[in-house]
Amino acid sequence: MKALLKATLTLTVILANLVMAQEETPSAWEKSVQGGINLTQTGFDNWTAGGENAYAWQVNLNYKFVQDLEKTNWSNTGKFLYGATKTGDADMRKSADEIKLESVLTYKLGSKINPFIAVTGETQFAAGKDYSTDSSFQLSAFLDPGYFRESFGVGYDISEGLATRLGLSFKQTVTTDYTSPYTDDPATTEIETLKSEFGAESVTDFTYNISETAVYVSKLELFSAFSAFDEIDANWDNTITVKVSDYINMNVNFKMVYDKDISVKRQIKQSMAFGLNYTFI
Numbered sequence: 001m002k003a004l005l006k007a008t009l010t011l012t013v014i015l016a017n018l019v020m021a022q023e024e025t026p027s028a029w030e031k032s033v034q035g036g037i038n039l040t041q042t043g044f045d046n047w048t049a050g051g052e053n054a055y056a057w058q059v060n061l062n063y064k065f066v067q068d069l070e071k072t073n074w075s076n077t078g079k080f081l082y083g084a085t086k087t088g089d090a091d092m093r094k095s096a097d098e099i100k101l102e103s104v105l106t107y108k109l110g111s112k113i114n115p116f117i118a119v120t121g122e123t124q125f126a127a128g129k130d131y132s133t134d135s136s137f138q139l140s141a142f143l144d145p146g147y148f149r150e151s152f153g154v155g156y157d158i159s160e161g162l163a164t165r166l167g168l169s170f171k172q173t174v175t176t177d178y179t180s181p182y183t184d185d186p187a188t189t190e191i192e193t194l195k196s197e198f199g200a201e202s203v204t205d206f207t208y209n210i211s212e213t214a215v216y217v218s219k220l221e222l223f224s225a226f227s228a229f230d231e232i233d234a235n236w237d238n239t240i241t242v243k244v245s246d247y248i249n250m251n252v253n254f255k256m257v258y259d260k261d262i263s264v265k266r267q268i269k270q271s272m273a274f275g276l277n278y279t280f281i
Contacts, residue, residue: 030068031281035061036249038083038275058083058096058273063281073106082125093131096271097124104165112157116165118203122147138178145182148172149223151201161207169201171223181262199225213243234258234266249277 041055061080066073083096104118128140153167173195175183183195206218221235235257242250250273257267 028067030066031064033061033063033280034277035059035280036251036273036275036277038251038273040274052088054085054087056083056085056095058271058275071108073108074104075106076103077101094126094128097126097128099123099125106155114155115153116155116167117152118150118165118167120147120149120151140178141176143174144176144178146174148174149201153201161209162205164202164204166200166202169199169223171197171199171201171225173197197223197225197227199223199227199229210240214240216240231260232258233260243277244274247276247278248274250274 036059038058039056042051043053044051059082061078063076063078065076079098079100081096081098083094084092085095086092100120100122102118102120104116106114106116108114123143123146124140125142127138129136129138149169149171151167151169153165155163155165157163173183175193179191179193180186183192185192185195200223202220202222204218204220206216206220208216210216216238217240218236218238220237223233224231236255238254240252244250251271253269253271253273255269257269
């Protein structure tokens with residue numbers, strides 16, 4: 001465990017040094033920051049066909065900063081998403097919650113195959129609860145759990161809009177109060193709040209312009225720890241964005257997650273949103 005943590009820290013320090021070196025080189029950044037808000041509301045008054053008052057809202061913010069130099073490419077992306085719904089007299093309930101940050105530094109060798117080093121972090125904003133019973137109970141919170149990965153390997157630009165990378169990865173899952181099933185090992189008497197794994201990672205990014213006003217973006221992340229190489233963690237995130245006007249977009253998202261340590265069955269989240277969108281940069 002100590003050797004694994006030491007290796008992880010070393011890899012993080014190396015990335016920090018590379019970042020500092022990049023900052024010393026004056027160059028233009030390609031910057032993109034987009035945000036949006038989606039609102040829905042339904043109200044009834046003496047409506048004989050039946051129904052229940054409801055409203056929902058969702059806020060999202062995405063950024064991408066890229067520094068493309070002669071020998072290196074440094075890409076930084078972030079996704080922030082939060083939403084809630086209220087139906088009838090029930091309390092407001094969370095419907096969407098995600099924080100994901102990624103930084104990838106690639107060294108150009110002059111071909112389509114190039115070495116990289118990357119850091120990824122993922123968690124949520126607010127408490128997560130199970131509403132399947134009348135008495136809801138909390139399952140998660142901010143950085144509880146939190147997922148972090150540090151990886152290095154080689155990337156391959158397959159074609160325009162399609163790229164993949166493969167390498168070795170250090171993965172940490174951290175918790176505070178909600179250790180099960182994220183970090184605690186039931187085979188031990190102690191309660192573990194940190195789970196560290198070392199394995200192989202594959203990340204594939206795909207972007208396809210369906211039309212002048214519609215784009216499909218997909219990201220498939222696979223991780224397999226060497227201690228259980230026959231078990232593969234998967235995170236597949238797909239979004240179709242349709243531009244209705246300069247400030248109105250429609251988004252359809254489908255996300256599938258599989259992690260046997262958390263659930264033996266795949267997890268699926270689907271959402272459709274229609275609302276205002278604004279490009280800050």
